[in-house]
Amino acid sequence: MTEELTLALKKAQQILADADCLITEEQISAAFDRMAEDVTAELGERLPLIFSVMNGGLFATSELVKRLKFPLEMDYMHATRYRMETKGGELDWRVSPQVSLKDRYVLVVDDILDEGATLAAIMEFCRAQGAAGVYSAVLVDKKHDRKAFPDLKASFTGLEVEDRFLFGCGMDFQGYFRNLPAIYAPQGL
Ligand SMILES: O=P(O)(O)OC[C@H]1O[C@H](OP(=O)(O)OP(=O)(O)O)[C@H](O)[C@@H]1O
């Protein structure tokens, strides 16, 4: 490995060693079980189109769909507004859905609803495309009063979490740790 990569590895290892685990793997798994039950009750007979919001939504989508035992279709979209930062900026639409949403029941899956600007824009886009019903599922909803509009909620929420910068379960810290099966907050953030 290059010296640069070795340094990056050591730094990342230290961040993880110092981080607080806020939600355990067992709690995450139980949350996905509950969400899957609720999604099945609502969409099990609707042949839904499930969209993963890349990159953060990949983990949650995988965990959710493997618990859904009914016919559905999967696709993805890519919108980002945090990039390598811990504060959100303008929403950058990188990939729009490539399939028709007209008359379809759509479920948008993401890792986190924080301020909600990302999800709100995606939901509006899906409605404008003529979807018959637009639903959202997020693994975590961050508790604070900075939502894009009051009472903004996902249709299906796994867990509520305190107002700290999070990583794990799809969420990255400086590009790392999306793979971790539990949720952490770095020291000091
Ligand atoms: O509720 P908001 O404040 O809008 O934030 C939530 C969004 O932020 C993260 O994406 P990010 O922009 O970091 O892109 P990524 O998924 O590629 O990491 C996350 O995956 C959500 O899509």
Ligand SMILES: Nc1nc2[nH]cnc2c(=O)[nH]1
């Ligand atoms: N990794 C990460 N991405 C986010 N996007 C919005 N909030 C967060 C957060 O707490 N962590």
